[in-house]
Amino acid sequence: MRLLETIREHALTHPLAIALDPVVSEPVTWEDLAERVEAMAYDLSTGGQAGQPYVLCLDHGVEASLAELALLEARIPVLSLPAFFTEEQARHARTACGADTAFPSASRPAPSVLPLGTARVTFTSGSTGTPKGVCLSAAHMLSVAASVVEAVGAEHAGRHCALLPPGILLETVAGFFATMLAGGTYVCPPQAEVGLTDPFRPDFAVMANRLAEWKITSLILVPEYLAGLVTVMERTGLPLPELTLVAVGGARVPVDLLERARALGLPVRQGYGLTECASVVSLESGDEDEPGSAGRLLGHMKARIAPDGEILLEGEMFLGTIGELRDPGPLASGDIGRIDEHGRLWVEGRKSALIVTSFGRNISPEWIEAQLVAQPGIAQAMVHGDGVPAPEALLVPSRPDADLAVAVAAVNSSLPAYARLAGWREVAPFTPANGMLTGNGRLRRKQIAATWLADRPCFFAELEAGTFRERLRFLGIPQVRAGLAGTISRRTYIDYLWQAWHHVRHTVPLMQAARARLRDRPDLLAALDEYIAEETGHEEWILADIAAAGGDADAARASEPAPATRAMVDHAYRMIDEGNPAAFFGMVYVLESVSVALAQRGASAVAENLGLPPEAFTYLTSHGALDQDHMAFFAELVNGLERGDDRAAILQMAREMFGLFGAVFASIEMEDGPMEKTRVAA
Incomplete structure (x- = not known):
């Protein structure tokens, strides 16, 4: 089966119907899709890249969709890397499969370590927790997609919305490929547009409203996403009447959550799958009357239960892992389960757990x-x-x-x-x-x-746990949420920089004050000296950012801090002067961990939405990169503190600082109405 042939058929029967809808830009018709995929596949297939995997690490959208389809047609293996992979994970994945470039850069062909016929390499933790690259063929993935369409019915091919993070196999095969086969519309907005700026901390209110606004008819969710949507719908009364299919997988779904969802009219079906099986293995039918099962197996799969309760699977399987073909015979899933008298699969836990x-x-x-x-x-x-x-x-x-x-x-x-x-x-x-x-x-x-x-968790882990509720309160502040999503005005961004300048200019003096009271602590003196050398002059970066963003840097320098900013700085001096000066490191933890989040999630979103140049974000981006290194240094430092009074002082200061720093953000006025989209000369 070739997916492009099916796309051509759709282009002939309904050429002007929408195939891809990115929401934030012009949609792509079936006619246009067929032409663009064919042209891109030709360019790729004649570019000397055969056997050399391409790396895809793109947000949902037209570019990512075209790349998936063209690479599949050109028979070029894809290494799909989710954006949430750490740099170490991404580097390991690239090295393991011989890929060192990102689509669509050219690279030198190298001897392939992938099994013959590999179309996709996807990394999974496996039953042992050790990452491994699973190699899948195009025929296998499309067979699973076709089985999904057969199981749910082509009548559900309306407007399917991609919610799972880009690069997740389940969404690619059962969402994207299945929609292409069935002739529906694949709605593929950037994650931020649907409340998923951070896929592990979704804004479910935004998600629910977007699904209603875009008239989405089908979704694939993990249980956490379903729980979030159900909670929002119960609280607000918002209906999602257009939905005809909500498939849930990735983990077991509590029966009461399924019942709550169905009471709201959500057509939820639980499924089961494995990466080695190209995602979906089984799926509930639409008329199941006993929630909790993973449904019946799709047409291409068979299953039986081993004497110890493990689910054994037979049928179309992965080709192998990187550098190694798979063993013939049934696949031991690692999951414990049963098959009832109606042929439904029930998954009851992990064998190893x-x-x-x-x-x-x-x-x-x-x-x-x-x-x-x-x-x-x-x-x-x-x-x-x-x-x-x-x-x-x-x-x-x-x-x-x-x-x-x-x-x-x-x-x-x-x-x-x-x-x-x-x-x-x-x-x-x-x-x-x-x-x-x-x-x-x-x-x-x-x-x-x-x-x-362990007998005694490290202090850094205890610090994260002990301040997590305060962090949640901080992240719930409207100004912080808007900043992380990029939905602030230029004026609000400049106002933030003004207050940042007022507290950052005290960073080195505060460190020097702490140093003066810690002369008998050589371990902490060395750390403070390193921080002082690193932080000196950072306030000038902020003034430069203000000017690049179109603000008045001289006015910022001459201004008085907001009362909330003054309160935060005064509290830090007071704690250093009157209490345990080691408490200062609690402030370091809060400011550095917050700056990493602002740099990673907020700066790029604000820059894109406001059209500001990179020169307007030197403090956030440079400081964020520094603070990622600082956090590792900080963790090592505080883990070495043995005195209970030091640990208690740092924890207390961190809790207080989340509240005080949050008050600084809350004091910044947010403008109502449309955001100002101003281009500032670089």
């Missing part, structure tokens, strides 16, 4: 975790307790005022006695960046256990 209590009871932690994250106050949970009388949990709150004790009590009331949680601990979020979460949202249990279940 089973807990055996000291009472001899086997417990799948995913079972309890699903109940925990169904509680509104819990964002993430990892259940542990192998070899002890009862399981316990590590919990991440979902909001600043979350009452985790109440949430745990509610879950325990629904569990049998042997599975009830005997204890819990509040921890910092699990993310791909800290190595505790895979790209598709699965827990890296060994890494989490190494951090949080």
Whole structure:
């Protein structure tokens, strides 16, 4: 099967119908799509790139869609890298498969380490937690896409919206390729447009409103996205009547969440899949009357249950991993499950994660975790307790005022006695960046256990956990949310820079004041000397940014700080002068961690929306890059502090600083109405 042939057929039968709708720019018709894919595929196939993988790391949109289709047609392997990969992860992936360029740059052909026929390389944690590159053929992926269309019916090929992060195999195969086969419209807006500036901290209110506005008819979600949409719909009463299909996969979905979703009229179907099977293996039918199963297997797959309960799969499979062909025979999924008398697959947990209590009871932690994250106050949970009388949990709150004790009590009331949680601990979020979460949202249990279940967690981890609620409050401030999304005016950006100048000009004096009181602490003196050398002169960067953004730098220099800014700076001096001067490092933690977020997420969004030159963002971008290195240095520094009074002072200062720094942002007036789109000469 060649996807371009199907696209040509659509172009003949309905040439002017919309194939791609990026929302933020002109849509692409089927006629235009066929011509552009054919031309791009020809250029690629004659460019001497055969066998050499291309790297795709693009946001959703026309460019990414055309690249996917053209590379598939040109038979050039694709290494698709999600944007949330760390630089180390991305470098490992490129090196492993012999790709060192990004689409559409040329590169020298090299001997391929990929199995013959590879069309896509996608990296997964695997059952051991070690990243591996899974190699898939075009025929396999398109066969799965065709099976999805057959299972759900071509009548659902309306307006499918891409929500999962770019590069996620499930969306590519079951969303994009399936929509192309069925002749629907693939709605592919940039992530920021649908509330996903940070895919691991979605703005579900924005997401729900955009889905309604764009008249979306089908979605693929992970359980967290479904829970967020359901909560918004329950709170606001917003309907999504156009939806005819909401497929949910990636992890088990709590039954009560499925019931809440269906009570709102959402046509939710749970599915099951593996990367090695090119995503989807099974999917609920539209008339299931017993929520909780993963549905019946798609036409190209077969399954059976091993004596130990593991799901074994047969049918079309991956070609192998990088440098290695797959073993013949059934694929051991690593998942525990059963097949009922109606042929429905039930997935009940991971084989490797089973807990055996000291009472001899086997417990799948995913079972309890699903109940925990169904509680509104819990964002993430990892259940542990192998070899002890009862399981316990590590919990991440979902909001600043979350009452985790109440949430745990509610879950325990629904569990049998042997599975009830005997204890819990509040921890910092699990993310791909800290190595505790895979790209598709699965827990890296060994890494989490190494951090949080050791005899004594490192202080940096405790600092993150101890300030996470304050960070959530900070991120909830409207000015902060608007800045991270880029939806602020030029005036607001300049006002932010004014206040930044007023507190940044005190950075070095504050460090010098702390140094004067820490003369007997050579470990901290060396760190302060390094910070002072690095931070000197940064306030001048801000004045230059103000001028480049069209503001008055001289007026900023001569102005008085806002009361909130003065309060923050005065508090820092007071804590250094009157308390434990090591508390200053709590301020360092807040300002540096916030600047990383502003640089990574906010600066580019503001620059694009306002049309400002790079010279207007030297402080944010340069300081953000510096602070990423500083955070690693900072973590090593504070992890070496053994004195309890130092740790307590840093933690207290960090909590206070989140509130004080948040007040600085809240004091900045945001203009109403359309954003000012002004081009400033570079």
